[in-house]
Amino acid sequence: MTLPVIIHTPALTSGAIDTSTIPGWGVDADPLNDPTYPIRDRARDPGLTSDWERPTIQHPDVEILQSIEHIRQPAVVGTSVPPSGLSGMMRRTAFRWSESNWTHWLLLMGADRVNVIEGIVDDLAHARIPNIPAEMGIRSELAHNKRGFAKKLAVGGLIGVVAVGLLKRRRQQ
Amino acid sequence: MLAMNYRGPYRIRLSEKPMPEILHPRDAIVRVTRSCICGSDLHLYHGMVPDTRVGTTFGHEFCGVVEQLGPEVENLKVGDHVLVPFNIACGQCHFCLQGLFGNCHEVNPEATALGGIFGYSHTAGGYDGGQAEYVRVPYADVGPVVIPDWMDLDDAVMLTDVVPTGYQAAEMGGIQKGDTVVVFGAGPVGLMAARCAWLFGAGRVIVIDMYDYRLEFARTYCPAEVYNFKEIDDVVVFLKKATDGLGADVAIDAVGGDASGNALHTLFGTKLKLEAGSAIALHWAINSVKKGGIVSIVGVYGPTGNMIPIGNVVNKGITIRANQASVKRLLPRLIEHVRMGHIDPKAMITHRVPLDHIADAYHMFAAKLDGCIKPVLVPNGG
Numbered sequence: 099m100t101l102p103v104i105i106h107t108p109a110l111t112s113g114a115i116d117t118s119t120i121p122g123w124g125v126d127a128d129p130l131n132d133p134t135y136p137i138r139d140r141a142r143d144p145g146l147t148s149d150w151e152r153p154t155i156q157h158p159d160v161e162i163l164q165s166i167e168h169i170r171q172p173a174v175v176g177t178s179v180p181p182s183g184l185s186g187m188m189r190r191t192a193f194r195w196s197e198s199n200w201t202h203w204l205l206l207m208g209a210d211r212v213n214v215i216e217g218i219v220d221d222l223a224h225a226r227i228p229n230i231p232a233e234m235g236i237r238s239e240l241a242h243n244k245r246g247f248a249k250k251l252a253v254g255g256l257i258g259v260v261a262v263g264l265l266k267r268r269r270q271q
Numbered sequence: 272m273l274a275m276n277y278r279g280p281y282r283i284r285l286s287e288k289p290m291p292e293i294l295h296p297r298d299a300i301v302r303v304t305r306s307c308i309c310g311s312d313l314h315l316y317h318g319m320v321p322d323t324r325v326g327t328t329f330g331h332e333f334c335g336v337v338e339q340l341g342p343e344v345e346n347l348k349v350g351d352h353v354l355v356p357f358n359i360a361c362g363q364c365h366f367c368l369q370g371l372f373g374n375c376h377e378v379n380p381e382a383t384a385l386g387g388i389f390g391y392s393h394t395a396g397g398y399d400g401g402q403a404e405y406v407r408v409p410y411a412d413v414g415p416v417v418i419p420d421w422m423d424l425d426d427a428v429m430l431t432d433v434v435p436t437g438y439q440a441a442e443m444g445g446i447q448k449g450d451t452v453v454v455f456g457a458g459p460v461g462l463m464a465a466r467c468a469w470l471f472g473a474g475r476v477i478v479i480d481m482y483d484y485r486l487e488f489a490r491t492y493c494p495a496e497v498y499n500f501k502e503i504d505d506v507v508v509f510l511k512k513a514t515d516g517l518g519a520d521v522a523i524d525a526v527g528g529d530a531s532g533n534a535l536h537t538l539f540g541t542k543l544k545l546e547a548g549s550a551i552a553l554h555w556a557i558n559s560v561k562k563g564g565i566v567s568i569v570g571v572y573g574p575t576g577n578m579i580p581i582g583n584v585v586n587k588g589i590t591i592r593a594n595q596a597s598v599k600r601l602l603p604r605l606i607e608h609v610r611m612g613h614i615d616p617k618a619m620i621t622h623r624v625p626l627d628h629i630a631d632a633y634h635m636f637a638a639k640l641d642g643c644i645k646p647v648l649v650p651n652g653g
């Protein structure tokens with residue numbers, strides 16, 4: 099289910115101008131001046147119409163969020179991870195705006211960050227403590243980048259010591 | 272089944288997940304025999320692609336054996352060993368009809384600007400990918416190609432993305448015989464673009480990167496003149512001097528949003544994410560191509576926007592050509608190139624990692640450890 103969105107579009111006046119009334123129409127048309135060749139196959143271009151023979155339509159049984167730039171649901175959709183929780187609410191909200199609007203993408207990025215926390219909460223709820231070093235590939239770091247790893251540890255340690263020192267001083271004051 | 276499971280930026284693990292099911296009459300279920308980690312996966316891994324949901328399985332480069340078929344798929348049979356293009360495409364919409372299989376309009380509900388891609392976030396359609404034991408392949412009658420029996424599986428899996436993308440990068444460059452081509456990025460895609468530039472008749476090929484081990488590889492594999500931008504004060508001036516002060520005929524961006532080399536872009540693009548990735552390689556491409564030259568972009572950027580010198584594009588009269596590779600369109604030609612020995616895709620594979628060690632494979636590829644160019648994931652115990 100997607101949120102109902104009302105879009106106000108001014109009526110389009112497509113085809114309103116008769117090209118035969120335009121002096122010189124098409125006199126400089128040059129099929130060789132086609133920078134999209136061969137990426138685009140002009141021979142199979144039926145013109146700008148969404149009226150192609152459509153594939154069988156998939157009816158997903160999970161919630162699909164849909165861009166408001168679409169005039170209909172694409173025939174086939176991915177159903178891997180339906181939106182859920184707070185991040186899901188943020189994602190639904192994001193789809194009130196078009197792909198051309200920053201708000202859309204910023205909300206989705208925000209939802210991604212919230213979703214990471216939800217993931218950890220979900221792990222804990224299933225009595226699983228995520229092994230974050232393993233998830234970050236610590237084995238390959240130790241095998242191939244011992245020096246870099248030691249440096250990161252040392253820098254991290256130093257920042258830690260300084261931070262604790264500063265905190266202590268503040269408490270004493 | 273076992274599948275890669277994204278937990279957040281820099282965090283992945285292998286998890287037990289339900290088997291994929293046929294959800295549409297043109298679906299297939301494929302048992303994966305090879306899958307790769309790609310530079311594009313790094314954008315996901317680094318948390319740069321909006322709507323990358325926790326629990327998603329990545330992987331858009333894979334081949335495998337058909338296990339199950341929907342009733343409308345007539346050109347494949349159970350047991351076929353297929354390579355599967357990374358773009359999912361219906362084959363009959365306005366765009367597919369024109370060969371734009373990377374821009375299908377019947378596959379991605381979330382975005383109209385992007386087609387459908389396996390395991391590439393919900394922004395690319397919400398499909399699980401092939402870094403798993405099994406995967407759902409929609410429109411299985413359009414994309415998948417039965418692997419010829421003479422072909423090595425390692426070549427086959429490289430044909431799902433890297434080879435067509437590199438080839439199309441060169442193709443979009445409109446390279447004419449004798450042209451000077453500069454390729455930014457010596458990852459698998461850039462290497463293949465540089466290799467393919469010769470097929471189009473380039474007279475000179477230059478590759479720019481920051482990793483000596485990759486440049487060394489490029490020197491003999493492509494082959495190409497190679498330069499490390501870390502050792503160069505100003506890449507654009509350097510390239511101008513190398514081209515009689517004019518600039519290259521064609522510049523190819525095979526880097527994308529994870530580019531290094533400029534503190535401002537790194538801060539805005541990769542750290543603060545105020546632009547859709549760091550666009551410094553593209554910046555260099557625009558500024559180092561000649562007036563009237565062509566910039567071909569296959570490097571991937573996010574959907575919002577980037578700081579690029581568009582004024583110079585206008586003033587220099589540059590043509591920009593870009594797209595997601597249209598894998599299916601190019602496959603017949605590329606299979607022929609592999610058969611004829613014109614290209615040797617599997618030579619780029621440096622690591623073979625069992626699915627179990629996927630987190631380490633990602634870190635190794637992302638941090639460019641152990642001379643890694645292209646890691647291939649193989650089934651556990653396989």
Ligand SMILES: NC(=O)c1ccc[n+]([C@@H]2O[C@H](COP(=O)([O-])OP(=O)(O)OC[C@H]3O[C@@H](n4cnc5c(N)ncnc54)[C@H](O)[C@@H]3O)[C@@H](O)[C@H]2O)c1
Binds near residue numbers: 459479480526570594
């Ligand atoms: N358009 C498509 O269809 C398509 C398909 C596949 C991959 N891609 C994109 O192509 C790009 C490359 O993929 P890959 O697998 O080769 O990735 P990769 O990460 O292995 O390679 C990128 C290379 O660029 C180098 N680099 C970083 N900053 C640079 C700079 N400023 N100048 C020159 N080189 C620089 C890196 O050191 C690295 O070697 C990625 O953005 C990926 O998303 C696009």
Ligand SMILES: [Zn+2]
Binds near residue numbers: 309310332357433
């Ligand atoms: Zn890829």
Ligand SMILES: [Zn+2]
Binds near residue numbers: 364367368374376
């Ligand atoms: Zn289509």
